[in-house]
Amino acid sequence: MYYPSKLRSAVAALLFVAGIVAAFQAGYFGKEILVEIALYALLALSLDFLAGFGGMVSLGHAAFYGIGGYAYVIMTMEAGVPPLAAMALALVPCFAAGWLLGIVTSKVRGIFYIMATLAFGQMIYVFTFQNRMLGGSDGVAGVPRIDLTAIGIDMNDPSIFACAVVVATGLVYLVFSRILTSSFGRTLVGLHRNENRMRALGLSVRWYKAMASGLAGTAAGFAGTIAAQHTMFVSPGMMDWTTSGEVLIMVILGGLETLIGPVVGAAFVVLLKHEISEFTNHWHFFIGVFLIVAILAGGRGLYGSLEAGVARLTRRKSEREQEPGKTTAQKNPEAGNA
Amino acid sequence: MLEVVELSKAFGALRVTNNVSFRLEKGERRVVLGPNGAGKTTLFNLLTGELSPDSGRINIDGVTVNQMLPNERVRLGLGRSFQKNNLFDGLTVGESLRLALAIKRQKTFSLWRDGTRDAGIVERAEEIAGMVGLTSQIDVSCDALSYGARRQLEVGLALASEPKVLLMDEPTSGVGPDMTDAFTAMVGGLPRDLTILIIEHDLDVAFDIADSVTVLNFGKVVFDGTPEAARTSREVREIYLGDWAGDA
């Protein structure tokens, strides 16, 4: 079960403040990296919601990123919808596609679920790639940004834009944190732990899977609408299955089933990518090595290891305070992540 | 409360459930006995809805449930426990019970509120933990429990689906004599208005708990009566004795 423990909230607040400061203090290139981190953080935390908490390991998450981006582009550039409304409306097809994928795959588990989502993602990718109306392999350029000059906010100012993206990421984090502590979130974790028992307790499993998939897809699509405005460009490349794989790597390197961990993972991978690119363009190699080391080390990831360490310390402390022998397997729900 | 009428199920030429009928009044505790291969598990699966019968009817509280899915039957008041522990590893005892209660009370939809923390549910979860003897371990993770305690939680989860009829599939399988006695005492302590059907191979457990006994052999009901009558029935002993002696 998910609990927004003090440690999680503290790390989240720290990252948020760091993001806001960076939005105003960093140079032009730094701001670009910041937005990239925030976009990957959105993808990673929504994938953690689905894969870490819900047990549905998807390799097609990037498809929703693309659907969101393209839906925003079609609405603003073809249908003439005002950008702000388009951003909201673009979430509808994302939720619908995620919901449908969830319904269709509700009985598919384990590696077969991974394959099914991979197939779904590639289908969307290939379809876009080969569709002339959507710009084919070239994509679409000249995407407009939302216009908030009416309330005195200039989205074309890189600092303002980066700041807005960080705030949006923070809000999505809060929403998912809230959903995970809701009845639905509890049910989702229960489904992950023992789907069979949930059914035997009377739950209609597939509606919950569909909803989880829809929500995760919506958040990824939301990231897509921001990405389209950030680079003012969309292309099929944003939906490649290796993008989904990279997001999964971020989730693992940060800490599966912790919600804040994947955000840490996104920041780590993006920064590492840019640092390594300074002296070699073989960053794939290093990410691959990091990933394998992280998995062999137990697969807790950066934040996950921190949390486990803190939990061990507090347990040792409470054991020393209590009578010896009385603290068997007591678990502190604040520190636990199950 | 639970009525089974001329229920039959065949796999190919093998009639695993053959014209089985019995009924449980409200609050009645019935044990279904039978040697291995008598068709106990098939009967259990027909009742829960994992299998659908070839002919016959199953009524819960006057409603025919033949066509209903397992989860629909649960909503109607049919709770079940599993022969093999089927728990939520990683969740605590309390979390598991509250989740099960929330499902039964249809409080799992909200994306915003935590219905599993509603006062009614929290209290009821504590009550159920008390009934199955897990009060002191309510905040312990399921995977840290002893086998016996896991067995108790298995029944606790079935109770948390707040059934009118509780089906238990070999609840004492794999536990020692001490635990078996504790289990008998626990069932004795459950509310008297709860109707219970237990599939069991241990005759002693059956005789301690049951108001009535059904004995199956080759898919057919060969005895239906009180435990006392079953104990002295020559028919039952003849059918059951070989297996019984082997078990003991």
Add this chain to the structure above:
Amino acid sequence: MLTDPGYLFVQFLNGLQFSMLLFLLSVGLSVTFGLMNFVNLAHGALYACGAFIGYSIAVWTGSFWAAFLLAPLAVCVIGAVLYGVLIRQVRSAGPLTQVLLTFGLIFIFLDAFRVIWGDLALGVSAPTLLATNIHIFGQTYPLYRLFLIALGLAVYLILWLALERTNIGAMVRASVDNAEMASCLGVNVERLFFAVFCTGCLLAGLAGVAAAPIFSVYPGMDLEILIPTLIVVVIGGLGSLKGAIVGSLLIGMLQTFGQVLIPQLAGSLSYILLGATLILRPEGLFPARAH
């Protein structure tokens, strides 16, 4: 053009040749998958290894046939090392761990290829013996491609004989069906799995070196072939030779004729087929396991 039997026949041969390549790759993946539920996304990277190593051997020795024989062995050794160092440790972990670990390997291999062999596509010429065209139905067709078809069929035949007619084959089939039972009957499933894994690597290497003269050799070739191979494995059904060959023919022909007949949809066809299989028949067409 579409009614010209000669043209269609050539397309049929192309489809057959692509199918055989997919078969060489998918059969090893499928059996390791079925035997131990092990998912190896790096299988494509081993195929690329075969192609790159084959290229280097061909350049050093000047003989394609030396490459053809040695490259698969080299890939087999690489596979064995990977197994000993990494794969053994995550073998019984869940699919997520396996997917991620082998995904990490893809990344590592990708950059290793770039560093050692560079970013550009490398050409490998077919051996002189096969570097001619033959005439069928008034069309010319490269003899080397026919060789590839024959190679695939020969491997299928050998594997079929090995699985159906030998003791080891019987052990493999028994273990795929029920590993626990087989191990109770005295089969060393662990060692068997290792042997099957190495055979799979050998065949992947063979596919790589055999494909080199047709597709040339470049970093990223592994990712291109990986997805169709995975599709074949899932559609065919885990752990079955029959599934691998039927799935390969299905996907090979679908992609080839799809490109000719309905080019706009060709790319999506195999994904649609995969999606439909997973929903309607999740165990695949010919699963080796009863349940």
